[in-house]
Amino acid sequence: MEADSAEPLLSVEDLSTHFQTPRGLVRAVDGVSFELQRGRTLGVVGESGSGKSVMARTLLGLLPSVARVSDETQIWFDRQDLRQLSGADFRKLLGPEIAMVFQDPLTSLNPVMTVGAQIGESLVHHLGMRKSEARNRAIELLASVGIPLPEQRVGVYPHQLSGGMRQRVAIAMALACEPKLLIADEPTTALDVTVQAEILDLLQRQQQERHMAMILITHDLGVVAGRTDDVAVMYAGKIVERAPTKELFDNMRMPYTEALMNSIPRLDDPPHTVIQAVGGRPPDLIDPPRGCRFSPRCRYAVDRCRTDPPELSATPDRADHVFSCWYPIDRSEVAA
Amino acid sequence: MSAAEALLEVDDLVVEYGAGGGRKVHAVSGVSFELLRGETLGLVGESGCGKSSAGRALMQLPRPTAGQVRLDGEDLTLLSGEDLRRRRSKIQMIFQDPISSLNPRRRVRDIIAAPLLIAGDKDKQAREMRVRELLDAVGLDPDQAMDRRPHEFSGGQCQRISIARALILEPEVLICDEPVSALDVSVQAQILNLLHEMKDRYGLTMLFISHDLAVVKNVSDRVAVMYLGRMCELASSEALYARPAHPYTAALLSAIPEPDPAKPPQPVAMTSGELPSPLDPPSGCRFRTRCPHAQDRCAQEEPPLAEIEAGHYVACHFPLWSGAAAAD
Numbered sequence: 093m094e095a096d097s098a099e100p101l102l103s104v105e106d107l108s109t110h111f112q113t114p115r116g117l118v119r120a121v122d123g124v125s126f127e128l129q130r131g132r133t134l135g136v137v138g139e140s141g142s143g144k145s146v147m148a149r150t151l152l153g154l155l156p157s158v159a160r161v162s163d164e165t166q167i168w169f170d171r172q173d174l175r176q177l178s179g180a181d182f183r184k185l186l187g188p189e190i191a192m193v194f195q196d197p198l199t200s201l202n203p204v205m206t207v208g209a210q211i212g213e214s215l216v217h218h219l220g221m222r223k224s225e226a227r228n229r230a231i232e233l234l235a236s237v238g239i240p241l242p243e244q245r246v247g248v249y250p251h252q253l254s255g256g257m258r259q260r261v262a263i264a265m266a267l268a269c270e271p272k273l274l275i276a277d278e279p280t281t282a283l284d285v286t287v288q289a290e291i292l293d294l295l296q297r298q299q300q301e302r303h304m305a306m307i308l309i310t311h312d313l314g315v316v317a318g319r320t321d322d323v324a325v326m327y328a329g330k331i332v333e334r335a336p337t338k339e340l341f342d343n344m345r346m347p348y349t350e351a352l353m354n355s356i357p358r359l360d361d362p363p364h365t366v367i368q369a370v371g372g373r374p375p376d377l378i379d380p381p382r383g384c385r386f387s388p389r390c391r392y393a394v395d396r397c398r399t400d401p402p403e404l405s406a407t408p409d410r411a412d413h414v415f416s417c418w419y420p421i422d423r424s425e426v427a428a
Numbered sequence: 429m430s431a432a433e434a435l436l437e438v439d440d441l442v443v444e445y446g447a448g449g450g451r452k453v454h455a456v457s458g459v460s461f462e463l464l465r466g467e468t469l470g471l472v473g474e475s476g477c478g479k480s481s482a483g484r485a486l487m488q489l490p491r492p493t494a495g496q497v498r499l500d501g502e503d504l505t506l507l508s509g510e511d512l513r514r515r516r517s518k519i520q521m522i523f524q525d526p527i528s529s530l531n532p533r534r535r536v537r538d539i540i541a542a543p544l545l546i547a548g549d550k551d552k553q554a555r556e557m558r559v560r561e562l563l564d565a566v567g568l569d570p571d572q573a574m575d576r577r578p579h580e581f582s583g584g585q586c587q588r589i590s591i592a593r594a595l596i597l598e599p600e601v602l603i604c605d606e607p608v609s610a611l612d613v614s615v616q617a618q619i620l621n622l623l624h625e626m627k628d629r630y631g632l633t634m635l636f637i638s639h640d641l642a643v644v645k646n647v648s649d650r651v652a653v654m655y656l657g658r659m660c661e662l663a664s665s666e667a668l669y670a671r672p673a674h675p676y677t678a679a680l681l682s683a684i685p686e687p688d689p690a691k692p693p694q695p696v697a698m699t700s701g702e703l704p705s706p707l708d709p710p711s712g713c714r715f716r717t718r719c720p721h722a723q724d725r726c727a728q729e730e731p732p733l734a735e736i737e738a739g740h741y742v743a744c745h746f747p748l749w750s751g752a753a754a755a756d
Contacts, residue, residue, distance in 0.1 A: 139612035238700070254702055284474035284639065289683040289696045311612065314685035318693040338689045355617035356687055357646035363665040364624070365646060369617035373582055 100127035101272060101305050102151075102169050108162035109143075109150045116378040120146040120159075122329035125404075130272065131303040133296075135316030135337065137352070138326035141374050144309050147326070148277050151307075152192055153182050170272060187214045191266035193295075195278040197258035201250040201265075207234070208246030211265050218269050233264040237294055256287035260294065267298055274299065277309045292319055313353060317341060325349045328375050328385040331404060335413035345413070345420035348386045384417065392419055435633050436463040436486065436519075436601055441495035443481045453706050455481040456492070457657040460733075463601065468627065468634040470648030470665070472641055472680070476703055477654040479637045483603050486635070487519055488512060499601070517547055520594035524606035526586035530578040536563075537574040540593045547597060562592040565629065566622060584615035591622065595630060602627075603635045608643060620647060641684055645669055650739075653677045656706060656714040659733060663740040673736055673747040676715045713745065721746050 105125045111118040121143040128134050138144040149155050151167060153174075167174040170189065174182065186192075194200040202210055211233055212226030221229065227246065234242035237260040250258055259279060266274055276295060280288035296319050299306045308320055316323050316337065324334040325346065333346035344350050351370040358365075372389040375381055381388055387397040402416040443456035456478040463469055471479045485492040488504055497504045499518060507515055520543075523529045530539055540559045549555055560570040566588040578586055587607060594602060604623065608616040620643065627634060638644050644651055645665050652662040653676065661674040672678045679698035699718045704710050710717050716726040725745050733743045736750050 139614060240701070257702070285641070286474065286679060286683045286696050286698055289685070289693065290700055292685070292693065293695075312685065313687035317687045317689045318685060318691070341687070341689050352613060353687060355614045357617075357620065357642045359642050359645060359669065359681075359684060359686065361646070363645055363648060366624070367617040367620055367646065369621050370614050371618070373584065373615060 098130070099171075100168075101130045102128040103166075104151070104168075105166040106162075106164045107147065107150060107167065108165055109146050109155065110160050110162070111156075112158050112160070113378075118377045119329050119380065120377060121150065122377075122380075124326075124329075124331050126324060126331065126334065128273070128305050128307065130305055131299075132322065133299060133306045133308060133320045135320035135323040136307060136309045136326060137311065137313055137316055137323060139311055139352075139374060141328070141377065142326040143329040143377075144326050145277055148192070148275050148307065148309055152186065152190065152275060153179075184218070187271065188218045188269040189271055190273045190275065191269070191271035193259070193262050193266050193274065193276040193279045195281050197255065197262045197282075198250060200262055201258060203250055206247050206249055207253070207261050211246075211261070211268055214265065214268050229268070230264070233268055234261070237261075237264045237267070237298075238290070239264075255283055256291065259283065259287075259291050263291070263294060263298070267302070270302065270304075272304060274304055274306045275309070276306065278311070279308075280315065281311070288315075295319075313356060325352070328380055329377055330385065330416065332386065332417075333413075333415040334404070335410075335415075339410070339413050343413070343423050345415040345422075346386075346417050347390045347392050347421060349415075350421055351389070351391075392421075394419070432464040432467065434462040435465040435500065436635075437496070437498040438462070438482075438486065439496040439498070441482060441485055441497070442493045443478065443485050444493045447707055451707050454657050454709055455706060456485065457709070458495075459654070459657075459659050460495075461652055461659070461662060463633050463635060465600075465633055466631065467649040468636055468647050470644035470651040471635060471637045471654060472639065472644050472651060473654035474639060474680075474703070476656065476706060478657040478706075479654050480605050482654070483521070483605050483635060483637050486601075486603060487516060487521055513546075517543070517597045518599050519601040519603065520597065520599040521603040521605065522587070522590045522594050522607050524609050526583055526590045526610070527578060529590055530586055532578050535575050535577055536581075536589055539578070539589065540596055543593060543597045558596055559592075562596050563589075565595070565626070566592045567618075568592075582615070583611055584619060587611065587619050588622065591619075591626060595626060595632075598630065600631075600633055601635065602632045603637070605637045606639070607636075609638065609640065616643070623647065641669075641680060653680070656704065656709055658714050659743060660715065661740075661742045661744075662733070663742075667737070667740050671749060673740070673742040673749055674715075674744050675719050675721050675748060678748055679718075713743070 107121055107124045109121040111120055124147055136144045150161055208227055208230040211230040215221045215226040215229055231242045231246050234245055239245050239260050280291050320337050323337050323340045324331045327348050333349045354368040357367055370389050375385055383398045383400050384402050387393040396418055402418050404414045404416045406414045439460050441456055441459045445453040447453050459482055473479045486497050537559050541555045544555050563570040563573055568588055608619050636647050648665045651665050651668045653660045655676050661677045672681055679696055682694050683696045697720055704717055712728050713726040713731050716722040731743045731745045733741045735741050
């Protein structure tokens with residue numbers, strides 16, 4: 093897929109979100125920048141506490157009141173400065189322009205509203221449809237996300253559906269107003285593996301048919317490998333590596349990305365293969381390490397890594413592959 | 429493998445739960461397998477397949493509805509009270525959520541020593557020595573950990589504490605029920621390596637229950653696949669992953685997202701749709717409603733678990749390959 097040469101749909105610059113807690117200030121997201129073109133898919137991979145969900149919730153304006161987004165943070169979406177929008181104007185974007193799908197469909201759906209009424213709600217509210225029109229559109233949407241017997245399912249409540257079916261309903265709701273950007277935060281983590289495959293296929297198909305941009309947030313490198321254009325890896329509140337998906341997997345430069353990859357048991361390996369686990373755990377974001385945040389766990393770390401934080405930068409030959417490491421891994425050297 | 433001695437034999441295990449109105453949840457319906465001394469048997473399947481119910485039934489928690497669970501030849505389902513407690517101490521279990529499986533109000537030293545106390549160990553000093561030894565074995569510093577409470581530890585550390593507690597009575601069998609599912613991948617790898625190490629060090633026999641086929645392959649000598657309360661396939665790890673014979677095993681394997689862009693996602697070889705209700709499972713083969721190869725016979729006759737090559741069992745009327753085909 094060729095990137096559109098036009099300006100990006102979403103442009104995020106120096107995004108920082110901090111939480112005031114009794115223990116101190118938690119720097120959950122600390123200076124994240126990226127761009128997303130129309131119709132492209134960005135995978136965001138990280139472990140718990142990497143800041144990937146807080147980053148998404150910052151984009152969606154869905155933060156708890158203790159959170160503070162820094163003044164330097166800039167978020168531009170479709171030529172609008174989201175940081176300058178009033179709450180009411182921002183809410184007008186949620187649904188028609190930017191939509192989301194969360195991990196647990198049972199908590200993101202309203203338990204006392206029928207599936208059809210929930211999908212129809214945004215159609216009535218944002219598009220001014222009449223109720224009967226909205227109901228018919230809801231049936232079409234349920235059919236398009238692969239729910240059998242949509243005319244009957246439109247009248248059921250979320251608890252009457254399985255987890256996979258609920259997630260399909262949540263996707264139908266997100267797609268109802270034809271958003272330009274879909275943010276899916278761990279959309280398949282609560283689902284069984286066969287259902288996960290179906291939901292990921294569905295998201296990919298819808299994304300391509302609607303030429304919608306998508307941010308797919310996951311802890312699973314396997315999920316992003318086959319289904320995204322670009323991947324950003326987050327660690328301790330920062331993006332530590334970002335590249336087109338194939339380039340990232342073929343030529344990972346950041347030792348954390350490599351460590352994450354090595355800790356996954358692989359189907360191709362024989363039983364009892366020893367996994368190269370990385371020791372320790374992610375740092376406390378109240379008092380993160382001074383230099384590179386991965387340095388305490390990095391097997392390549394030297395003194396400089398522990399004092400100077402590396403910037404996200406590219407090599408001269410590959411501008412679209414950025415990483416933050418003083419001593420990046422060089423596959424060609426490893427091979428030689 | 430066939431020469432190895434069976435430490436735990438499970439025969440025609442049935443677990444049913446009352447669901448009100450005289451209805452029953454058929455969680456496990458006639459499952460048999462053996463745990464050979466020193467092996468790790470993986471038990472895989474999706475939610476609701478009965479893998480956790482089977483694991484708990486081995487511990488008699490609760491007692492299975494029918495069937496036998498023989499440890500070293502002795503049927504645990506016939507024991508009760510003190511006899512059961514004593515015999516059962518040879519089987520220990522660790523769970524998915526390490527934080528909620530530890531009592532938040534107790535200190536780590538008391539949590540780990542609890543099994544010893546229950547077993548009647550009265551020597552306080554000896555208990556403390558054992559707790560220190562186990563903490564050290566699972567990679568925690570006894571001086572720092574002993575007097576803290578579970579909330580002061582991360583999920584991975586809590587799982588280490590659970591493992592220490594499970595091993596303090598020197599069990600022969602360790603049942604691990606989704607022990608790494610709640611952990612981040614980097615921590616998951618540490619715990620898997622720790623389990624390998626503990627198994628070698630204490631000569632454990634393990635039943636490893638998980639929904640993650642890649643994890644199960646990594647830890648298991650043999651793997652059993654369950655679907656809706658029945659066993660579909662049982663084989664050595666290598667054979668099961670290299671040449672699955674049951675359509676459900678093949679579907680599961682095709683659904684795993686691999687961290688390799690050169691292997692694009694494949695269509696899942698399974699009819700999409702709902703998992704049938706365990707209140708009213710399908711007649712015949714329980715997988716038939718979602719099986720792409722199902723025929724009339726599958727609805728009428730329940731397929732028995734049959735051996736199609738040495739040590740490779742499959743319960744299917746129309747397996748993806750059979751012994752005859754493999755001989756070609």
